[in-house]
Amino acid sequence: MHAAALTSPARLWSADEVLARPGPVPAAPGVYGWHFTKAPSPDLPAGRLLYVGIAPRHMANRTSAQNLRTRVRYHFRGNAEGSTLRLTLGCLLGLELRRVGSGKRMTFGKDGEAELSQWMAEHARVCWVEHPEPWALESDLITSLDLPLNLDQNRHNGFHARLTEIRAQARQRARELPIGV
Template identity: 50%
Template sequence: MISYDRVYSAADRTEAPKEPGVYVWFFDVAPPRVPTDGCWETEHGFALYVGIATAKRTLRSRLRNHFRGNASGSTLRLTLGCHLSLPLRQVGSRLTFGDQESAVSEWLAEHGRVACVARQEPELLEHELLQSARFPLNIKGNPHAYAKEVSELRAAARSAARAAGAWARTRHPAADR
């Protein structure tokens, strides 16, 4: 898989490197419906998601977005919220779980740990990982069979949020001002 020196939790995420790189999310409990067969398993749980951080959005800032952000700023949070059956809403042009974002944060703090590997060009390592291991929560470039279901789940949630937002704007047009 990959060699990493440390795994971060929500509590110590601010100690992650301020560098570009690759990160792998481990979960001691898989989100509902997520298959773990064939996934890399360690003492931290199952590796279910891999992502990259750039020089502009470093490993530390990406971990902050995932642990404490919102559905618009983190595809991992969007995916987890959908698996936790939280209602997605559209607020302006942003998608959010609203006051339920805290439920995603709490779930991640309780069940998620993340390993970071600093790399100046993280895209190649991310691609290699997606081709050589099973990460069911990734979509782009992921050969895992569950990627299609994740894509459909997120698309359905986005569509429902946009439809609800359009309905609310027709009922309360002053809310858009």
């Protein structure tokens, strides 16, 4: 049931809709799925689910304070340091990853993040399913669906090695460049 709600949702939401106030995304725990009208890589299909995420994230000794609303909104307007989806998309789109601040954080810089936000506004669409313990669904979804943009728990995916390499190369280049803004 949850997989179908993400792979064939009744509705997909755009950045403008999600970022409007009041927005449609509930402040509740759950799983969200990202579809793209244009694929971020020629090696990937457009028009279907390519990535799932959860909110809140459940760790061994705590649960994050995130919910569907805060997490989905962050993916649309945050930065690569706080969003693995944004990091992946920016790397696939060829944006330059840079060390920022003290040099420990990596983002695409002000201009790159703005370019990525614009690309997502044009091509990314999201759906979600509320669930009290989304971490209980995450492994099953990643195992049973073809989600090429998910890396965690997804070594079986045919795009995993390529995406891992693309992200590693972007991080290596960023380490070689001076700290940006």
